[in-house]
Amino acid sequence: MCGIVGYLGPSQAFPVLLNELKCLEYRGYDSAGVAVIEEGRLCVLKAAGKLSNLEALLESKRPKASVGIGHTRWATHGIPNDQNAHPHTDKSGTVAVVHNGIIENHEELRDELKSLGYEFASETDTEVIVHLVSHEYAKDQDLLQSILRAVKRLSGIFALGIVSQKHPDRIYAVNHHYSLSVGLGDNENFLASDSMAVRQYTNRVIKLDQSELAEITTTGVRLFTFDGKEVKRSPIALDTSPYVIDKCGYKHFLLKEIHEQPLVLRQTLSKYLRHPNHPIDLNIDHLSTGSGETAYGVHLTEEEIKGLDRISVFACGTAYHASMVGKLLLEELVGIPCEVEIASEIRGRKVLVNESTLAIAVSQSGETADTLAALKEAKSKGAYTLGITNRADSHLAHLTQNLMVTECGIEVSVAATKTYLAQLASFYLLAIYLAEKRGTISKERAKELKVQLNLVPTMIEQILAREEQIRDVSVKYAEAHDVVFIGRGLNFPTALEGALKLKELSYIHASGYAAGELKHGPIAVLDQNVPVITVLVPGAVYEKTLSNAQEARARKAKMICVAVDGDEQATKTFDAVLAIPPVDELFSPMTSVVPLQLLSYFIADYLGKDVDQPRNLAKSVTVE
Numbered sequence: 001m002c003g004i005v006g007y008l009g010p011s012q013a014f015p016v017l018l019n020e021l022k023c024l025e026y027r028g029y030d031s032a033g034v035a036v037i038e039e040g041r042l043c044v045l046k047a048a049g050k051l052s053n054l055e056a057l058l059e060s061k062r063p064k065a066s067v068g069i070g071h072t073r074w075a076t077h078g079i080p081n082d083q084n085a086h087p088h089t090d091k092s093g094t095v096a097v098v099h100n101g102i103i104e105n106h107e108e109l110r111d112e113l114k115s116l117g118y119e120f121a122s123e124t125d126t127e128v129i130v131h132l133v134s135h136e137y138a139k140d141q142d143l144l145q146s147i148l149r150a151v152k153r154l155s156g157i158f159a160l161g162i163v164s165q166k167h168p169d170r171i172y173a174v175n176h177h178y179s180l181s182v183g184l185g186d187n188e189n190f191l192a193s194d195s196m197a198v199r200q201y202t203n204r205v206i207k208l209d210q211s212e213l214a215e216i217t218t219t220g221v222r223l224f225t226f227d228g229k230e231v232k233r234s235p236i237a238l239d240t241s242p243y244v245i246d247k248c249g250y251k252h253f254l255l256k257e258i259h260e261q262p263l264v265l266r267q268t269l270s271k272y273l274r275h276p277n278h279p280i281d282l283n284i285d286h287l288s289t290g291s292g293e294t295a296y297g298v299h300l301t302e303e304e305i306k307g308l309d310r311i312s313v314f315a316c317g318t319a320y321h322a323s324m325v326g327k328l329l330l331e332e333l334v335g336i337p338c339e340v341e342i343a344s345e346i347r348g349r350k351v352l353v354n355e356s357t358l359a360i361a362v363s364q365s366g367e368t369a370d371t372l373a374a375l376k377e378a379k380s381k382g383a384y385t386l387g388i389t390n391r392a393d394s395h396l397a398h399l400t401q402n403l404m405v406t407e408c409g410i411e412v413s414v415a416a417t418k419t420y421l422a423q424l425a426s427f428y429l430l431a432i433y434l435a436e437k438r439g440t441i442s443k444e445r446a447k448e449l450k451v452q453l454n455l456v457p458t459m460i461e462q463i464l465a466r467e468e469q470i471r472d473v474s475v476k477y478a479e480a481h482d483v484v485f486i487g488r489g490l491n492f493p494t495a496l497e498g499a500l501k502l503k504e505l506s507y508i509h510a511s512g513y514a515a516g517e518l519k520h521g522p523i524a525v526l527d528q529n530v531p532v533i534t535v536l537v538p539g540a541v542y543e544k545t546l547s548n549a550q551e552a553r554a555r556k557a558k559m560i561c562v563a564v565d566g567d568e569q570a571t572k573t574f575d576a577v578l579a580i581p582p583v584d585e586l587f588s589p590m591t592s593v594v595p596l597q598l599l600s601y602f603i604a605d606y607l608g609k610d611v612d613q614p615r616n617l618a619k620s621v622t623v624e
């Protein structure tokens with residue numbers, strides 16, 4: 001969360017900064033700002049709200065400058081307003097800082113700086129950085145050394161962009177356990193939290209390592225460790241295949257991305273699954289797309305796979321729900337105990353992994369701070385590591401020995417949909433792959449599973465063709481204040497994901513429960529005003545789930561379910577049925593979630609919510 005950009009070169013800085021910021025708006029859209037050096041003077045322009053507000057301001061002022069930094073904010077300390085928007089400046093208005101991350105000792109530093117006479121204009125933790133730099137600069141007028149001294153006082157993880165009107169020929173970038181990329185052009189250079197933002201200008205990029213500072217001028221980039229030692233690094237080449245960022249006629253990116261799911265699934269499946277008669281091949285480093293640093297594919301030897309005695313999965317948000325399904329698949333097909341952890345929940349705890357553990361980190365962005373921290377912890381304990389991500393150039397991709405890249409293209413909408421499906425597909429492929437290698441399923445069973453898996457994209461197409469019916473049902477429940485989702489087994493995560501989507505998109509309070517848990521508390525909230533949405537698919541837990549739904553019905557709740565075509569019990573029990581094609585229970589999480597994604601979309605759209613950029617959210621959560 002929060003995006004940092006920078007530019008220096010012969011062009012006008014503000015349109016470049018704006019273009020870069022547009023690519024990073026997914027990281028937060030509470031406020032945005034730029035600091036440029038115009039005729040030798042630092043000029044700071046910022047605006048609360050979406051980037052379009054800053055854009056209007058910049059268009060009206062059109063600052064003439066060829067060097068500047070910019071920021072798009074997701075608020076951590078201090079409400080989203082003009083004052084708290086970045087960049088922040090020192091007392092003399094000569095130095096400006098943009099920041100991503102959290103300064104954990106900011107209160108202590110704030111007190112210290114206040115006692116030295118520094119006045120604070122914002123409630124942010126960021127402001128301590130600019131005063132610290134300024135304080136250090138007063139000692140020797142050496143900006144590089146002042147930043148290094150200031151950075152040593154900071155606790156937490158952070159990335160910074162810094163400009164000073166006293167040194168208008170340079171930008172400083174600092175990375176401490178974050179991601180920052182410097183894009184190299186001809187007599188111009190770029191800075192961005194995500195290399196995607198500089199790709200429109202150059203494909204040559206230097207990624208800052210952990211605890212590193214870059215001094216960027218128009219002619220070059222010098223890298224330093226926090227101890228001031230200069231380090232050399234060659235640029236890497238970015239993948240140049242064009243990203244298509246276009247709604248393609250859909251009203252929202254979210255709806256387009258829901259509709260892309262059959263294609264995305266086919267692409268992910270076809271990469272690893274050539275034919276149901278053949279074993280799945282996850283060892284595909286030959287498909288490397290050119291970053292040159294990433295270990296594509298799963299490279300564990302058969303012996304290593306057979307030696308695994310535990311799988312630990314770390315993820316947040318929607319990726320956590322996909323991982324919950326993954327756990328059940330891995331245990332069912334591979335027979336290895338598997339635990340799935342909300343990555344933020346293992347902080348400060350013992351992580352019980354060892355050299356026989358496969359640690360899997362799942363993250364659409366590959367930049368979620370908590371997921372990365374969990375992964376690093378597991379790696380330091382000697383576990384084998386596997387990343388499942390949609391970003392082959394992400395931090396996560398570079399940290400793992402094995403990598404499965406979901407073939408989704410850019411997911412623009414902040415709420416995840418197609419990447420959830422692709423993460424699920426990755427788990428199905430992985431579970432079948434490991435089961436084949438360990439011999440825990442027969443050849444026939446493996447073939448059957450692959451045939452079933454290949455049928456899923458078509459089933460999703462069939463569900464999408466029923467979109468109108470789903471909309472008609474959904475909008476009837478748009479006025480609800482609370483919605484309860486229930487499911488069992490493989491579809492408990494579906495209930496959680498359904499509730500998450502509804503909350504994220506419509507701001508209606510929604511909770512997902514294991515259906516059997518309803519009677520242990522949640523049932524108390526039910527009455528005729530609370531819709532209960534049950535995920536009910538034929539299989540081992542069908543009857544029990546139906547009984548749990550009956551319990552809700554007896555409390556007069558409004559009853560909706562996701563059920564397969566022709567389920568007469570469902571038609572009798574529920575007020576509305578969101579029907580999906582008949583599906584094997586094992587594969588049902590991939591289809592049962594689709595009507596729930598659409599339900600959330602239609603309710604949010606009906607309520608006039610900002611579907612693609614819901615309030616308070618960010619797509620990439622880089623703070624802990």
Ligand code: G6P
Binds near residue numbers: 365366416619
């Ligand atoms: C944010 C996003 C969610 C996402 C979660 C984890 O909260 O809004 O959609 O599921 O982060 O993100 P990741 O990139 O690690 O999958």
